[in-house]
Amino acid sequence: MKAAKVLDERQGQIHRKGTAPFTIDCDKDSLAGAVSQRACVFCGSRVVLYPIADAIHLVHGPIGCAVYTWDIRGALSSGPELHRLSFSTDLQEMDVIFGGEKKLAAALDELIDRHKPAAAFVYSTCIVGLIGDDLEAVCSKAAADKGIPVLPVQSEGFKGNKRAGYEAACDAMGRLVGTGDISGISKYSINILGDFNLAGEIWLIREYFERIGVEVVANITGDGRVADIQRSHGAALNVVQCSGATMELANMMEERYNIPSIRVSYFGVEDMAEALYEVARYFKDPELMEKAVEVVRSELEKLLPELNRYKKALKGKKAAIYVGGAFKAFSLVKAFRLVGMDVVMVGSQTGTKQDYDELEQITDEGTIIVDDSNPLELSAFIKEKDVDLFVGGVKERPIAYKLGVAFCDHNHERKEMLAGFEGMLNFVREVYGSVMSPVWKFVPRRAEESAS
Amino acid sequence: MSKMPNYTSTTNACKLCKPLGASLAFRGIEGCVPFLHGSQGCATYMRRYIISHFNEPIDIASSSLGEKHAVYGGAANLKLGLKNVTSKYTPELIGVATTCLTETIGDNVPMILHEYHEEFGTDDSPAVVTVSTPSYAGTHMEGFHAATTAIVDQLTMPTAMHDKTNLFSGFISTADIRHLKEICEDWEMPITLMPDYSETLDGQALNEYPLMPKGGTPLVEIKQMGGAKATIELGATLPGRTAGKVLEERFSTKLYQLGLPIGIRETDAFFETLTTISGKTIPTKYSSARGRLIDSMVDGHKYIFGKRAVVFGEEDLVVGLTSFLAEIGIKPVLCASGGNSKKMKKAIEKVMEGMDCEMPIVKDNVDFYDIESEAAELDIDLVIGHSKGYAFARKFEIPIIRVGFPVHDRVGGQRILHLGYHGAQSLFDTITNTIIAKKQSDSPVGYSYM
Numbered sequence: 001m002k003a004a005k006v007l008d009e010r011q012g013q014i015h016r017k018g019t020a021p022f023t024i025d026c027d028k029d030s031l032a033g034a035v036s037q038r039a040c041v042f043c044g045s046r047v048v049l050y051p052i053a054d055a056i057h058l059v060h061g062p063i064g065c066a067v068y069t070w071d072i073r074g075a076l077s078s079g080p081e082l083h084r085l086s087f088s089t090d091l092q093e094m095d096v097i098f099g100g101e102k103k104l105a106a107a108l109d110e111l112i113d114r115h116k117p118a119a120a121f122v123y124s125t126c127i128v129g130l131i132g133d134d135l136e137a138v139c140s141k142a143a144a145d146k147g148i149p150v151l152p153v154q155s156e157g158f159k160g161n162k163r164a165g166y167e168a169a170c171d172a173m174g175r176l177v178g179t180g181d182i183s184g185i186s187k188y189s190i191n192i193l194g195d196f197n198l199a200g201e202i203w204l205i206r207e208y209f210e211r212i213g214v215e216v217v218a219n220i221t222g223d224g225r226v227a228d229i230q231r232s233h234g235a236a237l238n239v240v241q242c243s244g245a246t247m248e249l250a251n252m253m254e255e256r257y258n259i260p261s262i263r264v265s266y267f268g269v270e271d272m273a274e275a276l277y278e279v280a281r282y283f284k285d286p287e288l289m290e291k292a293v294e295v296v297r298s299e300l301e302k303l304l305p306e307l308n309r310y311k312k313a314l315k316g317k318k319a320a321i322y323v324g325g326a327f328k329a330f331s332l333v334k335a336f337r338l339v340g341m342d343v344v345m346v347g348s349q350t351g352t353k354q355d356y357d358e359l360e361q362i363t364d365e366g367t368i369i370v371d372d373s374n375p376l377e378l379s380a381f382i383k384e385k386d387v388d389l390f391v392g393g394v395k396e397r398p399i400a401y402k403l404g405v406a407f408c409d410h411n412h413e414r415k416e417m418l419a420g421f422e423g424m425l426n427f428v429r430e431v432y433g434s435v436m437s438p439v440w441k442f443v444p445r446r447a448e449e450s451a452s
Numbered sequence: 453m454s455k456m457p458n459y460t461s462t463t464n465a466c467k468l469c470k471p472l473g474a475s476l477a478f479r480g481i482e483g484c485v486p487f488l489h490g491s492q493g494c495a496t497y498m499r500r501y502i503i504s505h506f507n508e509p510i511d512i513a514s515s516s517l518g519e520k521h522a523v524y525g526g527a528a529n530l531k532l533g534l535k536n537v538t539s540k541y542t543p544e545l546i547g548v549a550t551t552c553l554t555e556t557i558g559d560n561v562p563m564i565l566h567e568y569h570e571e572f573g574t575d576d577s578p579a580v581v582t583v584s585t586p587s588y589a590g591t592h593m594e595g596f597h598a599a600t601t602a603i604v605d606q607l608t609m610p611t612a613m614h615d616k617t618n619l620f621s622g623f624i625s626t627a628d629i630r631h632l633k634e635i636c637e638d639w640e641m642p643i644t645l646m647p648d649y650s651e652t653l654d655g656q657a658l659n660e661y662p663l664m665p666k667g668g669t670p671l672v673e674i675k676q677m678g679g680a681k682a683t684i685e686l687g688a689t690l691p692g693r694t695a696g697k698v699l700e701e702r703f704s705t706k707l708y709q710l711g712l713p714i715g716i717r718e719t720d721a722f723f724e725t726l727t728t729i730s731g732k733t734i735p736t737k738y739s740s741a742r743g744r745l746i747d748s749m750v751d752g753h754k755y756i757f758g759k760r761a762v763v764f765g766e767e768d769l770v771v772g773l774t775s776f777l778a779e780i781g782i783k784p785v786l787c788a789s790g791g792n793s794k795k796m797k798k799a800i801e802k803v804m805e806g807m808d809c810e811m812p813i814v815k816d817n818v819d820f821y822d823i824e825s826e827a828a829e830l831d832i833d834l835v836i837g838h839s840k841g842y843a844f845a846r847k848f849e850i851p852i853i854r855v856g857f858p859v860h861d862r863v864g865g866q867r868i869l870h871l872g873y874h875g876a877q878s879l880f881d882t883i884t885n886t887i888i889a890k891k892q893s894d895s896p897v898g899y900s901y902m
Contacts, residue, residue, distance in 0.1 A: 007536055030492050030516045032529040033536030040493020062552050062587035063462065064469030068497040071843070084843075090462040093589045096556060107461035126491055126553040127588065130522060158491040158522045158553055375511055376540065379661030394500050398509040402658055444659040 006377060007034060013372055015356075018365040024356045026371040030161070035374045037322070037395050038349045040157035042125055043069070044165020047412060048245050049153065049172065051196050052224035053077035054118040056111050058087040060104050060135065061125025065157070066090075073412045074198040077223050082117055091127060101133050108142040108150060118226035119149040121172060129156030149226065151175055162324070163244060163350050170248035173220065173229060177253060180227055182234025186215040188283050189235045191259075193250055194242035195266060197222030199417035205266055208420065212280055212291040221246060233257040237282055239264055239275070244325040244350060265327060266419040267427075268335035269300065299421035306425055307339065310432045315340035317388040317435055322347045322370075322378060322396055323410060326355030332391060332410070333362050339428055344385040347373050375399050389435050404443025406434035464820035464840070466764055467790025469587035471549045472498045473595030475512050476623065478547030478581075480647020481603060482668035485543045487513040489530050489561060490551030505858040506626070506653045506866045509665075513537045513546075517553060526554050527564045534568060538578055541663050544671050545607075548582045549599060555586035579671070581606045591791050593766050596623050597691055600647060604677060604695040608702070611679040617729055618683040618705070619645040620695050622712060622768055623857070626654035627869040635872060638737055641730045644673040644680065646695070654866045678703035682729045685709045686722075687768040688799035689791070711799065712768050713871050714879075715776025716745070718803070722872075741873040748877065749780055752884040755902075757781040759887060762827045764837040765856040767791040767799075767816065769870070773836055773855065774812065775803035776876060782883070784812040785830045792817040820844060834887065839865075851886045855879070 006014060012025035030036035042059075046069050049057060059066035070086030077083065089107050091100050104122065112120060120142070124135055135152035143150040151172040155165050190209065195202045202222035209216055217235040218228035238250040238261035250261035262282065264275035273296045280288040319341050321332050326348040333343050346359055347370035359369055368381050379399050382390065390400035393411030400407045408430050410418065418427045440446050471488050475498055478486035488495045495514035502510050515533040517526045530548070537546055550561055561582045569577070583602040585595045600620060621632055629650035636643045651667025677683075677699055685696035688711035699705040708729070713722035719742075723734050759782045763773050767789045774784045787800055797814040804811055813830075815822065824844040827835075835845040835852040839860040845852035859865025869875040892898060 007540055009536075029518055030514075031532075031536060032516045033487070033513045033533030033540070034516075035495070035511045035513050036492055036516065037496065038492055039496040040491050043493050043497070058461070062469060063465050063467060063591075064472070064494065064497070064552075064587045066462070067465045067468055068501050070464060070840070086464050088462045088465060089460070090465065091588050093586075096552075096586075096588050103460050110461050111463075126522070126551075127556055130553070130556045157493045158517050159519050161492070375509055376661070376663065383661070394503055395496070398503050398507055399661065401507070402509055402655070403661055404657055404659070443657050448659060 007031065010034065010377070013370060014377070015360070015369045017360060017363055017367045017369060022357070022360045024353070024369060024371060026351055026353060026356055028372070030372055035376070036372055037374060038372060039162055041159045041161070041165040041168065042123060042155040042157045044162035044245075045123060045153045045155035045169040045172075046165070047073075047162075048166055048169035048221055049121050050083055051075035051077070051222045052119075052121070052226065052229070053083045054080040054225050056082050056085070056087055056115055056117040056120045057123065058089070058107060058111060058120060059123045059125065060089045060100060060128050060133070061091055061123070062127060063088055063090045065123070065125045073196070074415045075196045075222060075412070076198075076200045078203070082115055087111055096127060096131055099131055099133055100128065101138050104133065104135075104138050105142060108138070109145070112142070112146045112148065117148065119151065119176065121151050121153050123153045123155050125155070126157040129159065149176055149179070161350060166245045167248050170246060170252065173249055174252045176226060176229045177249075178230070178233045178256065180230030182231050185217055185231070185234040187236060188213055188285070188288065189215040189217050190237045190239045190279060191218045191220055191232045191235045192216055192222065193220050193238055193240045193246040193261075195219065195222045195419065196412060198412060199415055201266065201417050201419035201423060204417065204420040204422060208276060208295055209279065211295050212276060212288050214279060214283070214288065220249070233259065235259060237262065237279065239279060241265055242325055242327060244327065263327075265331040267328065267331035267423070269303070269338060269421065269424050270334055271331045272420055272424070303421050303425055307428055310428045311339045313436060314428070314432060317341045318344045318385060319389045319391060320345035320382060320385065320387045322373060322390070322392045324349045324393070326351030326359060328410065329359060330362065333359070335424065335427065339431070341389070343367060344387060345370070345381045347371060379403060389431055404440060404445045406431075406437065406440065408434060462819045464843070465790055466788065466819055466823065466840070468501070468592035470585035470590050470592060470595030470598070471551050471587065472501065473592030473597075473623065474547070474549035474583050474585045474599035475510075476502065476649065477596045477599035477603070477647045478549070479510060479652050480649035480668055481545055481547065481674070482670045483544030483664055484668060485511065485513055485537050485541050485546050485664070487515070487533065487537060487546050487548045488551055489515045489526060489548055489559065490517060490553045492516045494551050501858065502653075504860045507863070508653050508655060508866075510653065522553065522557055525557060526559050527567070530559070530561070530564055531568045531571070534580065535572060543578045543664060545579045545581060547599060547603070548580060549585045549595070550583070551585070552587045555584065579607065593623060593768070593791055594691065597694060601693060601695045601698060603646070603674060605698050607671070607674050608678045608699065609675055610703070611676040614676065614679045616642045616644050616673070616680050618677050618680045618696070618699065619643045620683065620685040621645055622687045623766060624712065625857075625868050625870060626650040626866045628871040628875065631869055631872055631874060635738070636726070638735045639726055639730060639732055641726060641732070644669060644677060646674060678705060680705055682706040682708060684725060684729070686712050688712070688771040688803075689767040689793040689795040691793065711775070711803065712772040714769075714772030715779050715876050716742070716873070717779065718772055718775050719872050719876065738873060741877065745873045745877045745880065749880060752880065753781055756884050756887050758783060759833040760785045760831060762786045762788070762823065762830070762832050762835045762837075764788040764823055764835075764841055767793055767796040769856050771796060771799045771803060772870070774800050776879065777836070778804055778807040778809040780880060780883070783809060785832060786813045786815065786823070786826055788815040788818050788823045788826070790817065790819060834883070836883075851890050853883055853886055
């Protein structure tokens with residue numbers, strides 16, 4: 001099998017487990033001309049803040065940044081849906097020359113009057129960083145005039161990668177934390193950080209926590225509400241998923257309010273159960289632990305017989321994973337193992353050294369581990385490993401499909417609930433539904449195989 | 453409620469940004485890699501947006517500028533990016549489009565390229581075309597046309613006269629491109645259609661991921677466009693300077709500009725132009741398609757007469773669809789676009805001539821907030837446009853007919869045929885059946901017989 005055509009500068013970001021002692025370069029800027037699958041700082045901020053549904057999210061910049069992020073995510077709200085609208089100042093040439101502050105102020109004035117939001121987030125884009133608009137000043141004036149928090153998000157696209165955007169988002173949320181009333185909050189209370197309520201997942205997770213007797217103060221990044229975030233410092237513990245995106249906020253809350261945090265994942269049976277146990281363990285109340293055990297037991301009782309039905313068909317199929325954050329990759333590796341599938345490639349856009357070390361430990365010999373990959377590499381890995389299923393986002397889907405490989409969407413656009421115990425079943429059904437389709441009999445690579 | 457003059461915010465834009473249009477045009481050239489000079493996010497966002505419509509991979513390279521480049525200029529990264537794209541893809545052409553970032557920091561791209569060619573150029577270096585596409589000046593359509601114009605402007609050279617006709621077909625679906633090529637083939641009229649992304653963005657299932665997707669307008673044909681018999685350029689709201697104009701100025705290539713051939717009269721005009729250029733009469737295949745179309749319009753006219761429609765999207769498409777709706781007895785009551793060519797109203801007046809149909813409200817430079825507010829007062833029956841109109845159609849509980857770009861909530865957006873009598877037939881059937889289906893599902897009786 002022909003090896004991937006890889007630019008020399010990228011060799012350090014690809015590792016085949018077992019071939020050499022493990023080293024991988026990561027946390028680097030994308031190479032010019034390499035067609036990275038990464039986005040930008042603005043994208044990172046927009047992703048994290050997107051599900052705060054009673055705030056307006058105003059993109060201060062030219063139209064592209066706003067229009068490409070309009071209602072593209074599956075983050076649901078149980079009430080207001082302001083987050084599904086795309087607001088922009090749509091900067092024009094004259095604004096670039098003379099500055100966009102007046103236009104921004106007028107846009108805030110108009111939109112806040114029209115929608116009566118609980119807060120406004122104002123995103124800075126590349127161009128705003130260059131023309132030097134004083135976002136801070138415009139926002140604080142609007143906040144004073146309108147009596148709601150108006151928060152600048154310093155997310156100029158060129159200032160780094162997506163992770164810098166997560167930080168900017170956490171900074172903005174950090175300004176809300178600590179400004180609300182915290183009376184009446186239970187001593188067994190948590191905030192959920194880093195779940196985006198895709199397809200309503202956070203409702204499921206909340207329910208699990210409520211069943212074990214833990215109050216959820218704020219779902220900060222999923223079905224989020226400004227008032228909840230404002231009182232989130234009243235919670236006893238921060239439970240952080242997708243740590244890349246929200247760890248910054250958790251750290252800030254620990255510093256300022258002494259709220260510790262734990263890292264969890266709600267994806268896959270083991271990690272979901274462990275999340276509940278860990279929270280129960282933290283509160284050191286045997287009753288909580290008993291309830292957690294009970295929740296896990298009753299959910300597994302329903303789930304496992306169903307899962308086994310799919311396991312037989314999926315056993316030995318080969319999966320490739322390429323996702324945004326590495327934490328999701330850990331859970332996916334375990335989830336595939338549970339249904340008997342082999343992970344032959346795993347990578348992420350923004351993993352850290354520590355993330356990749358962990359990935360190296362949990363993967364099998366020969367597994368390709370890759371940082372900040374691109375279409376040509378990914379397609380070469382698919383061929384090299386004769387992959388049956390690819391897990392990724394919208395940008396990876398056509399690569400897999402073009403080569404006749406099954407695909408599971410595990411990105412923010414998805415409309416299927418994949419977290420929690422129920423989500424595991426959905427995930428396996430989705431994998432099954434793609435891998436087992438008769439369409440692969442007709443795609444060139446399988447058609448040629450059966451002909452030869 | 454109409455748009456106030458001091459309106460300052462945009463809600464749910466009905467336009468995309470300029471480099472996206474340029475990237476699409478570049479993807480329609482054989483062996484071309486679209487390349488955005490800017491931060492990484494632009495390329496990634498646009499790729500995702502384009503992929504979600506075409507369900508096809510699209511590689512758009514980026515110079516991936518970071519903070520220090522924003523301060524010191526992006527020249528070094530642009531050069532490195534071009535080098536890397538060249539070594540990895542061995543393209544024939546790299547299409548460099550600028551972004552807000554690089555326009556604002558003032559990178560002089562032609563000069564940087566000149567340096568690049570001096571430093572790294574060899575005989576087999578790919579050609580590089582550059583186009584200035586800051587998102588703060590114009591929409592994706594301006595970007596599309598600017599890139600098309602730049603390609604012709606920078607690549608054509610003096611050449612011997614030949615028998616081909618140039619066809620600049622505008623931003624149409626891949627099915628439309630294939631149909632135009634088929635028409636010209638049936639007409640026995642050799643053409644150079646540009647940009648031709650009918651294969652590059654709508655290809656076949658493969659066994660090997662191609663470095664470069666197959667298809668696209670061949671570079672060698674582009675270089676010889678100046679020797680063509682004539683140029684046809686489609687679009688009723690084209691900018692003053694277009695690829696066709698460049699060829700006319702530089703090589704005196706006879707230019708025919710006409711609207712997108714949507715519906716009967718606009719297709720008639722297109723076919724008449726083909727006759728004028730080729731001296732050949734319309735092939736039976738098309739005259740009979742026209743006949744069948746009219747026959748079907750008679751059969752279906754009662755179900756749709758007087759229905760009131762909102763049409764939105766790119767200005768050229770809106771003009772064509774409006775013309776067609778008037779022909780089939782549907783009243784276009786609001787024609788809207790995020791584009792701002794200042795030519796749409798006039799173009800619509802022209803296609804409405806002789807149709808005994810009231811002139812619709814025409815709005816350019818609007819967003820979906822405006823469109824929805826306006827439509828709320830118009831008692832409309834259907835919406836015709838791309839997927840982003842779904843939100844308000846749903847709110848109004850009226851059907852939406854998906855056309856144009858993007859179609860993000862259905863499969864097959866790239867396969868929608870809008871052009872020619874065949875396209876009109878398919879649109880007519882879809883529109884009519886949608887209206888019938890609505891009546892049927894709203895009915896307490898639910899007949900299965902009309």
